[in-house]
Amino acid sequence: MAQTLVEYARSFHSNLSTGVLMIPVPSTATLILEFGMAVPAAPSNYVELTTTVGWEVTNVFATPPDQPKLLLEVLVDGILVGSAQQSSISNDEDEPLRMTTMFQTILNDLPEGYYPVQVFATNLEDLQGDIILRGPILITGKVIAPV
Template sequence: MAHTLVEFVRSIQTNLDNGVIVPINATSKLILEFGVNVPTATNFIELITTVGWQATNVFVTPPEQPKLLLQIVLDGVVVSSAEQKSISTDEDGMLEMTTAFHSILTNVSVGFHVIQVFASNPEDLQGDITLTGPVSITGKVYAPA
């Protein structure tokens, strides 16, 4: 069945590497947010999230390393998430990474919805995470043609 793009939305802190400095700890922090209108009951929403980050002061002792946890929340409910651990062999070194992931939500109820992205470092005692950029999310709502 063919689908048509009926809504496009986005939230952007920066498109640039080293465009922001946002420290992340164990407490979830809101980093991106937008509203989206869903006009039909049969639909899907495609979300693409990209977050550039640095890990510093990393303890090289296994098994735990700092890790970036990203959660996408639709109207207060977690609907998608991604987690990426830092990998470092030098406590004094800095590790730069980009986490990108794709999410698909199907048959979201008709109406206006709030989509938020939260970031946290559940292993913040093992090292520091700072968002540096790019930091963005795009959303596309598709309905049957």
């Protein structure tokens, strides 16, 4: 069965990996991205969400395995539908450690409607060091349905 892109939406702070943007990530869930997306009435539709977040670790207080840990959560209409968790990797240097976390979330057969999409970030090990979002920071959403 042929499929077509019927809706596209996105939210971003920066496309650059070394931009001037600096968003600190606390130990409580913090909203970093959001947008709305319409899903038309169509059988066998699916929604593909792609989340990319560039981050750096500073002020590391301990040695491995105790490192800052980033949790990213994607909510659609207030319901958790995807997440990724990544620990930083110690490089034993004074320079900030830069990392990028990217993941996809696929939803099948959503009912027709308008859906808010939100991304939250949390530093799960904030006593081990600081996490700062630097970029890229973005999420894209596509609705695919049969022709």
